[in-house]
Amino acid sequence: MRRKIRMGMVGGGNGSFIGSVHRIAANLDGQIELVCGCFSSSYENALATGRELFLPDDRIYATYTEMIEKEALLPDGERMDFISIVTPNHVHFEPSVLALEKGFHVMLDKPMTFSLDEAHKLCDKVKETGSLFGLTHTYTGYPMVKEARLRVERGDLGKIRRIYVVYPQGWLSEDVGNSNKQASWRVDPKRSGKAGCMGDIGTHAYNLAEYITGLQATEVCAELNTFVPNRLLDDDGVVMIRYEGGARGMLAASQIAAGEENELSIRIYGEKGGLEWHQEEPNTMILKWNDKPKEIIRTSTGWMSSTAAHNSRVPGGHPEGYIEAFANIYRNFALALRCILNGEKPKPEYLDFPGVEDGLKGMQFIETIVASSASDTKWMKIIK
Amino acid sequence: MRRKIRMGMVGGGNGSFIGSVHRIAANLDGQIELVCGCFSSSYENALATGRELFLPDDRIYATYTEMIEKEALLPDGERMDFISIVTPNHVHFEPSVLALEKGFHVMLDKPMTFSLDEAHKLCDKVKETGSLFGLTHTYTGYPMVKEARLRVERGDLGKIRRIYVVYPQGWLSEDVGNSNKQASWRVDPKRSGKAGCMGDIGTHAYNLAEYITGLQATEVCAELNTFVPNRLLDDDGVVMIRYEGGARGMLAASQIAAGEENELSIRIYGEKGGLEWHQEEPNTMILKWNDKPKEIIRTSTGWMSSTAAHNSRVPGGHPEGYIEAFANIYRNFALALRCILNGEKPKPEYLDFPGVEDGLKGMQFIETIVASSASDTKWMKIIK
Amino acid sequence: MRRKIRMGMVGGGNGSFIGSVHRIAANLDGQIELVCGCFSSSYENALATGRELFLPDDRIYATYTEMIEKEALLPDGERMDFISIVTPNHVHFEPSVLALEKGFHVMLDKPMTFSLDEAHKLCDKVKETGSLFGLTHTYTGYPMVKEARLRVERGDLGKIRRIYVVYPQGWLSEDVGNSNKQASWRVDPKRSGKAGCMGDIGTHAYNLAEYITGLQATEVCAELNTFVPNRLLDDDGVVMIRYEGGARGMLAASQIAAGEENELSIRIYGEKGGLEWHQEEPNTMILKWNDKPKEIIRTSTGWMSSTAAHNSRVPGGHPEGYIEAFANIYRNFALALRCILNGEKPKPEYLDFPGVEDGLKGMQFIETIVASSASDTKWMKIIK
């Protein structure tokens, strides 16, 4: 199959944020081309956006239903191969299911759905169709996060005991009203779902800890807070987590951490050593030891694992960032999809992107911590 | 009074750690001289230690009782002015009370006592005698911590909403048996008290947060863990804290954080801005703002407050460390004591060292989190 | 013109490094599409490379001469709009001139040419044809570098006095023989030119200092060294620089700085303040002041200049890296080229990419420091 993988997009019209990031991420490695889209509920905006993206007018659709149905009728090699859905949370489930039913593969922004119930249904649908499904938990796309996972998996740190994952942002410190398009739907329970901050970024932190350690949470004790007056959803919270096998986690996320940009960090300690990684300086991971000097592990250096190397593009000292991490999800998805379209079995490293199970766990996390926060009982089992 | 303040010491014999730190801290500014001591329960060690410190044999005592009683009989200007007690926790209360009763001022290592009950009694005794009492919560001695307190107090950050204070160490990652003198008593409930890690370093973190913000904790939800097999006390824990006025705190401390040295850090966010400080690089504090660049506040720079300036000794860029922070407690204590001995009222900046109320709060914290950790109820009011 | 800008490429076959970076950079913003290429002097490699890039066989050429001549005959909108030349230094001049003569716009890797003489001729040819010409001095593509330039230009730092620009790498610490394709031509005077390390990375450092300060060097005093036995070109050097108006520069570059990745950094001091920037953590610039706290300027924060904002893609705290900086050169080039193709005047911010004059200065720098290093006279005027 000597052509690029063909992508259609739902959402991401002019004025949105994450849609353009998805497109850049899809462009980067030259494996994917955008062939159609319905970029906005406003057809005017959709059309303007599509034209700026050099799409012909007949591939710019007014609704996702129209797009999915019409594309399904196009011949192979012309129609989109997969759909990328970058809308607010309440418009995740329906287009995903429709696309899956029409035989398309799906890339979806996180959190996966509006509710846990939808998540279960989507999970079933993905399994039923056997389509490829990706979820953009971007932060696991970083080479150093993959290296961290490998180091834990092969036992460098020993049995894991303690996890700290902290994710402070400051951009919702004040009431944003309707002035900020990104902000307004995130603080609206009708579009965001049961959780605000915890759904938006807490799920990233939760996913990151599980991705690196491979541990499953069993119980949580949470407090969610709403600091900004009149806000309807949490804008801050702390969760104590018990993992299977006895490890303990502390997850803190906040969107009222004034002055913070996007300071997701994680520290993990095992019986033999520890590690630390900060998203804002993502090419460095520190390994810590009780009996020898700390080590600075860096993206693209010669002694990095092949997994991490597969997910970087330039030599050490040439920093790779958020867009590259995002692109790793798209690239691996595209590499796997190409195998599938060619009737081949994808290599394991191609399948290293977040999927529907990760999305389900994220929704279980939201469901459980919201319940925990409202409860007087200390520990609550993860709601399945 | 043209002479140095005269100090006697209980504990700190050869082989101990914190005793020599106390002596260095007391030496540093040339305000205090060591005149006597009972440095060890082994008289042989006490004698050897005292001689190495250039004390005459008749001022090296076999027991603290003997020392306090004999010194009390010496003439003014010859006898010690205050006693510094640097023994394990179970030998804090008795010598403190005895010294206070004999008219001596007291400097005591933390946590203040073995039990909350002792703490209350010591508190009463200090008030009853009117003596000067200091407690070495070292970390509030740093100039940047004092600057942080000032910034919060004058409202730079706005009303405080969220506190993260995290204190990981790795030195107790393994069973230390009896090989490490510092470690062995800390993990022994008969000498350390109800809490291990939380008593040793959790109290520092708790004190630091209260010192900077001026906020009082009202309720906690804690989980204490013991990871090392056969250990009898906690070696790790997380505490969610509710402060008066609605602020929320997350305190994590661990002594099984493999590879960590002494990485106490604090982040505080208010309605208008945030701050971050790390003990391992103590001369830098970052102020964070939503509407302008982050600022790097540094020890001894010209625009630092007079409070912070009072607690530093050399120009900016000449790093001051742990010993200087420790010495700030001794220096302020000595400056205040000199005023008192001269019949003068100490300046406010001289009284800026941790005292008996801080010690009491620390013991209340220990009492409460140990109870909370054992309870199924989520929130527990601070036990007074 | 509702289509992407069309790019052809010379060099960048499988096994090369910088070619794929150019392609990624060109892909990123969805403004450019690769339509043809002659990727290698081996047609087999060229063909394999082109096919992996989804090019049709008839747009994969055996030589750049063939490509330029045949593309020139294609109709507008089908033929390439510009050529990207990513070959070793000795194959920069001829394809550039040929492409310019055939009416193509040119993007060229640095250093611009093999010799100063070629540089002058190329400069003349660019002026003669009026074509758009870009040179990939990547490091000026970073948002923080653009912010730095703006801050200096508007006088924030006052009159510039002192510049330190240091660029250590370690990858040529040992004799690389022929095992490393990137390394082997760089250390070969027949392919690299008069300078090794100084041509490869010294020119970047020199360009960076001039870009930020706007100052022109007038005299230099250089020592170039060759540490690895049998190496024919410099692998290390220091240059003292005198700038017009009295500023002084110190430029150090090394490729035998064992253990360094790509640690280009610059510090600039004026009468009122200073700045510091490190390429390995490129989203942070420190501004330094004598009379107030240092400030941390960060990519994509709200108070950044519009120039820097134009050159970033994601919100603050979402790190952008080397690829994005590289892409900024391509994007601005493409935006400018689109204006030209549309008969419009490019906006000033579109023309903010390195050009032929920068390339000429780089070659003058190489010519002068090589002469200076061989001379007993201390100061040498820049050879024009």
Next chain:
Amino acid sequence: MRRKIRMGMVGGGNGSFIGSVHRIAANLDGQIELVCGCFSSSYENALATGRELFLPDDRIYATYTEMIEKEALLPDGERMDFISIVTPNHVHFEPSVLALEKGFHVMLDKPMTFSLDEAHKLCDKVKETGSLFGLTHTYTGYPMVKEARLRVERGDLGKIRRIYVVYPQGWLSEDVGNSNKQASWRVDPKRSGKAGCMGDIGTHAYNLAEYITGLQATEVCAELNTFVPNRLLDDDGVVMIRYEGGARGMLAASQIAAGEENELSIRIYGEKGGLEWHQEEPNTMILKWNDKPKEIIRTSTGWMSSTAAHNSRVPGGHPEGYIEAFANIYRNFALALRCILNGEKPKPEYLDFPGVEDGLKGMQFIETIVASSASDTKWMKIIK
């Protein structure tokens, strides 16, 4: 000898800076006691200073001549054992020689003398008397600097090739007039000597590089600059250095680097690895390798060398700073002096402090770079 070592001081009256640092450094380890001093050319200031230091009036002298002569007549155990001279550079030589001639040991601030001629004479006098002589090149007192020296000495980095040592300060960015006592004599050739910035801090940088590498400079090429109008001495400069055996150094020092505090840093590269150390964060040294991860070497960690351990006081993660580094010089000097007074041979680690040969080399450095800067010849041999 069961008493502290007894110190007299010349200079360091109220209003001076470095004198109080010397006293704090001498106090810190409880090995030294101040017994007398002539602290100022103003007797009034001297008396006030001495009284604040709890000295009896009869040990507060009006002149250093008086002090040295009178102390020499006091009985052993009462008179000072050594003299600490902390005056401006033009008052270094005479009191040193007088003290040596009267049998006292000497600790002297740097640079050693006003002129190279004085340095040679002082060198001869020290050798003639056999007295102990220390020079406070503080920065070699840091544990990590000692560790660096050891690592280079034992060959970890391989043969040294390249040294960068950079020392920017900003405090003399403007004309300080007479308002700043520290500044005014430093910029006055009658009190400071031939060099300003280079004498004050350039010598520190030069000494640091030689201390760590053990290499001797053979030739230099220097440019010294004076940026502040009407200043008579250099306030900035760069020196290219050739070391014996082929290593190359670049030394930059500046006191007009606006916004810098005291940012001395050094990077050293050998055939096998590199190291980096920054004075402002002195407890961390980075080791860099081409074939494995960078390592973070930290003060007081278990795997540090015994040499470095001897020069630290508290466990890892308890930062030690400038004062402790300074105190290491005093402590080693005192430990060596105690051995000498006891008729014992000092241990090698006690003699690890800068001495008269280091001082001589510093003066040779000043002499040579001033000449080099004024010369049109590129390379100048170190003037002996």
